[in-house]
Amino acid sequence: MDFQQPQSWLEAVQTKAAHPDAAPIQGGTDVMVELNFDHRRPDVLLDLTGVAELAEWSEDGDQVRIGAGVTYTRLIQDLGGRLPGLALASRTVGSPQIRNRGTVGGNLGTGSPAGDCHPALLAAYAVVEVESVRGTREIPVDEFFTGVKRTALEPDELIKSVLVRPPAGPQQFSKIGTRNAMVIAVAAFGLALHPDRRSVGTGIGSAAPTPRRARAAEDALAGELSAAGLWDSRADIPDRLAERFADLVGQAADPIDDVRGTAAYRRHALRVMARRALGWAWTDYQRAA
Amino acid sequence: MRITCSVNGEPREVDDVWPGESLLFVLRERMGLPGSKNACEQGECGSCSIFLDGVLVCACLVAAGQAEGRDVRTVEGLAGPEPDDLHPVQRAFVETGAVQCGFCTPGLVVATVDLLARDPDPSDAEIREALAGNVCRCTGYESILDAVRLAAARGREATA
Numbered sequence A: 001m002d003f004q005q006p007q008s009w010l011e012a013v014q015t016k017a018a019h020p021d022a023a024p025i026q027g028g029t030d031v032m033v034e035l036n037f038d039h040r041r042p043d044v045l046l047d048l049t050g051v052a053e054l055a056e057w058s059e060d061g062d063q064v065r066i067g068a069g070v071t072y073t074r075l076i077q078d079l080g081g082r083l084p085g086l087a088l089a090s091r092t093v094g095s096p097q098i099r100n101r102g103t104v105g106g107n108l109g110t111g112s113p114a115g116d117c118h119p120a121l122l123a124a125y126a127v128v129e130v131e132s133v134r135g136t137r138e139i140p141v142d143e144f145f146t147g148v149k150r151t152a153l154e155p156d157e158l159i160k161s162v163l164v165r166p167p168a169g170p171q172q173f174s175k176i177g178t179r180n181a182m183v184i185a186v187a188a189f190g191l192a193l194h195p196d197r198r199s200v201g202t203g204i205g206s207a208a209p210t211p212r213r214a215r216a217a218e219d220a221l222a223g224e225l226s227a228a229g230l231w232d233s234r235a236d237i238p239d240r241l242a243e244r245f246a247d248l249v250g251q252a253a254d255p256i257d258d259v260r261g262t263a264a265y266r267r268h269a270l271r272v273m274a275r276r277a278l279g280w281a282w283t284d285y286q287r288a289a
Numbered sequence B: 001m002r003i004t005c006s007v008n009g010e011p012r013e014v015d016d017v018w019p020g021e022s023l024l025f026v027l028r029e030r031m032g033l034p035g036s037k038n039a040c041e042q043g044e045c046g047s048c049s050i051f052l053d054g055v056l057v058c059a060c061l062v063a064a065g066q067a068e069g070r071d072v073r074t075v076e077g078l079a080g081p082e083p084d085d086l087h088p089v090q091r092a093f094v095e096t097g098a099v100q101c102g103f104c105t106p107g108l109v110v111a112t113v114d115l116l117a118r119d120p121d122p123s124d125a126e127i128r129e130a131l132a133g134n135v136c137r138c139t140g141y142e143s144i145l146d147a148v149r150l151a152a153a154r155g156r157e158a159t160a
């Protein structure tokens, strides 16, 4: 096995072009498990931790540009105020050791339906910036996941950054697991209210072949909030509307039975999480008035 | 490949490293530092906890090549040269009986050193959160919590 350690982004992209089969590695919290257990033997390991700019985030106009190598610990420490949904999700990941090492780019690269960044990024309408020697592509995160652990990334492309607009409204994240630490989600749900656009963002985790949005639920809730003037009045959300939102989130899932839970449980859990997340978010919205 | 890095303050160099092997393997099998334990090799147990450039990580999830040029600190680097020169966290573990079989101890000691460096006065909830990535199959954790509280209290006295 060959080990490549580019020191700049340009060099990284060129190395990937020369070795499309190379496995990128950042925190290694997914890659090393596969190597240690001999589940994967790439010919080339492409270590991106020498590319300093990947580990940085910056303000870019009205967006935050998060380098693919930014760790969960930094998402929590540096961006908890600007991107609360992503920070909430990051807090639930693994353990301190895993959060110190695991990155947002690695989470996207693995593309697991259970990846905890994904519901938060979906709800926030994030965009994934990928690059190769051929050029740059900006992929809306809901088009990034194409199948179970499959992504829209081409063999010569690397994930460069994630673009997220700091929210104009509250964000929530909720995750079900067997304990408070070190759990792969049985099901997870991300919610963002976008009062500036009069829209709602959602993200479902661990309950479909890919992370996905619950679009019908988003549209129904946003439409009703507008029709009833609730964006402006900030009056309580009628129970009937919260129930309908929760039902539509449950229906948007396409879960399976597995060792972590049954499909029926996942759908039920999503309904409960959707309802609670909406309650928390709406209370935040009312308080922010 | 050849790996050159600093381990516990000393420059180290090892040859014939397979790039896909873990830093844990390099430390234990190539550098003669078996203090970091190997139990799960998948980041679940924390018994391989070390500092990489001062950051608490699982050595089993660091590719050997990723340690090139970096600063590594293992449990072996905590105590002083004399036999009784234990690190205050190690002393607290001994005194509270937080050690049974001892397999988890190096990882818990390293994780506790990290916690107390960040927060000299952690609440019980914060201790539990900080040690959530370290598994102990023997003690039931209560004596480990005692050890962390004792080390924290002494650390605060020392700086008071």
Ligand SMILES: Cc1cc2nc3c(=O)[nH]c(=O)nc-3n(C[C@H](O)[C@H](O)[C@H](O)COP(=O)(O)OP(=O)(O)OC[C@H]3O[C@@H](n4cnc5c(N)ncnc54)[C@H](O)[C@@H]3O)c2cc1C
Pocket: A023, A024, A025, A026, A027, A028, A029, A030, A031, A032, A033, A048, A068, A092, A093, A094, A095, A098, A101, A102, A103, A104, A105, A106, A107, A108, A109, A110, A114, A115, A116, A117, A153, A157, A158, A159, A160, A182, A183, A184, A185, B042, B043, B044
């Ligand atoms: C004990 C343990 C607990 C965990 N708990 C959680 C959890 O609670 N929630 C959760 O979501 N995940 C969890 N994970 C999984 C893992 O930590 C995350 O998926 C993490 O975000 C991976 O990031 P990384 O930098 O370590 O990725 P790596 O392992 O370095 O890479 C992951 C994948 O992404 C690819 N890749 C990396 N960077 C790029 C790039 N720039 N461009 C293209 N491809 C790239 C790699 O080739 C690989 O396929 C856990 C893992 C462990 C070992």
Ligand code: FES
Pocket: B037, B038, B039, B040, B041, B042, B043, B044, B045, B046, B047, B048, B049, B058, B059, B060, B061
């Ligand atoms: S051996 Fe590294 S975490 Fe278990």
Ligand code: FES
Pocket: B098, B099, B100, B101, B102, B103, B104, B105, B135, B136, B137, B138, B139
């Ligand atoms: S003392 Fe035996 S595993 Fe902790």
